[in-house]
Amino acid sequence: MGLLERCQELFHTSNLYEVLGISPAAAEADIRRSYYKVSLKVHPDRAPEDPQATEKFQVLGKLYAVLNDKEQRAVYDEQGVVDEESDVLSQDRCWEDHWRLLFPKITVKDILEFEQKYRGSDEEREDLIRLYVQHKGDMDTIAAWALCFSQEDEPRLCAIIQAAIESGEVESFPAFTQESNKKKRARRKRADRERQEAEEMQKEMGLGNEDDSLAMMLKQRQQSREKGFDSFLSDLEAKYSKKSEKPQRGKKGKK
Template sequence: MGLLELCRQAFGARDLYQVLGVRREASGDEVRRGYHKVSLRVHPDRAAPAEKDEATRLFQILGKVYAVLSDQEQRALYDQQGIVDEESTVLTQDRNWEEYWRLLFKKITVKDIEDFEAKYKDSAEELADIKAAYMDFTGDMDKIMESVLCVDVRDEPRIKKIIQDAINSGELPSYKAFIKETKQKMNARKRKAEQEAKEAEKSREELGLGTGDDDLKALIQSRNENRKKEMDDFLSQMEAKYGNKSKKGGKKGMK
C-alpha cells in the first residue's frame, strides 16, 4: 500500500502537509516542527501496552511523510505532480524510524528547560516572539500568554509593558482587544493560572514527585488531557526548535 493511501487510512488525509498540520508553503523548519509535534503525540513510548503496535505503525507512517517532505527532490515531485515515488531510497531503505527520530530531536530534560528559560527571558528572541504573538492574535492576552514560551501569570505585567512600549513607539498597532481588555477577562485568566498551579502542586504531592525527568513525565501524564496536550506542545516546540540538527554546521541543541 502506498504512502498516500496509508495516510488516508491512518489520519483521514491523503495530503502529506495536512498530516503534519503545516501549509504547503511551509519552510523546512516548519515542516520539521510539524512532524515533531504530531509524532510526539503518537510516539510508542507514550502509548499504553495494548496500543503500542498501532502507535508504532502511525509513528512509522509519520516518519515516511517527513522523509518525503524533507527531501528536496521528493518534495518537489509531490508538489508538482501530487505523487510519491514509492521506489525512492527515501522510502525503500531499511530504516529504524525511532532512531531516525532521535537523531533529529534532542531529548529535553528538566535542566534543559530551566537553562533555556534563564537565557530566553528578557532576550531578543523572547521580545520578537512576544511581538509576533501580539500580531498573530490581534492583542488577545489569553492567547498571547498561552503562546509565548516559559511565561506564567507572574510574567504578565512584564509582557504587557513590552507590548505597550512597542505600541507607544509605533512599532506595533493598537489593537482594541489589548487596549480595552476588561478586568473580568484579566481576573479570569489569573484565576485559571492559579487553579492550574494548585492542581499541578497537588498532583506532584499525591504522586510524591521531585524534579527529575521521570518525575516530569509522570506529572504530565497525571494531568487531564487538555493540559497534557499543552505540555506536549511546549515540549514539542522546545525539542523541535532546539534539538539536534541533522545538517552539518547546525545547532547541536541547548547548551
C-alpha cells in the same frame, strides 16, 4: 503499496502536506514542527488504543523523510509523485530510533537553560508579538500559550506589546488596551492558585530541590492548561531537536 497510497489509507488523503496540516509553501522548520506534533499523536506508546498507530507512525517517518530531502520534495512538488526506490525510502531504518534522534527527550535542566536564554531575547519578542496578533490581544490566551510565562513576566511582556502598538508595528486591540482590572485580578488569582497547588503537591511528595519544584509546577500546569503545556513541550522539543544527518540524495523522476 506506495507511500501516497498508504497515506490515503491511513490518513484519508494522499497529499503529504495535508497529512501534516501545512501548506506546500511551509518552511523546513514548520514541516519539522508539524511532523513532531502529528507523529506524537499516533506514537504507539501514546496511542495504544489505535491498532494502526505503529503503521501510521512509520508512514509519517517516511513522509517527513521525503519532505526533508530537498530533491525529493522538489520532485513531489512538481510531479506529485514519490520515488519509492530512492535511498530516502528504500533503506532499512528504524523510524522509532530516527524519531528519537530528531526529538530527544527534554529534561528539567534543558528547560532551565532554555528559559535563561529565552527570556528577554529577540525570539521571545517575536513569539509574543505573533501571539498578540493571533489572539487579538487576549492576555488570558497569550499567557496560556506563551513559552516560559510566569505571572511575574506579565508587566514586562505587556510593556513590549504596548511599545509595538505605539510604534505602529501592530494593531491596537481593545481586548488588550481596554482590559478590565477585574480580568487582570482574576488572572493573577489563577496564577497564585496554581503556584500554591504546585507547592502543596511538592510537599506531599516530599520534594524539595529546585528541579523537583519546577517539575511539580510543570505537572500542575499540564493538568490545568493541557493545550498550552503540550505546545510548550512541543516547541521546546522542536527547538532542542538535533539536526538530522545530511539526507542522502535519491533518484529523480521514478514513479
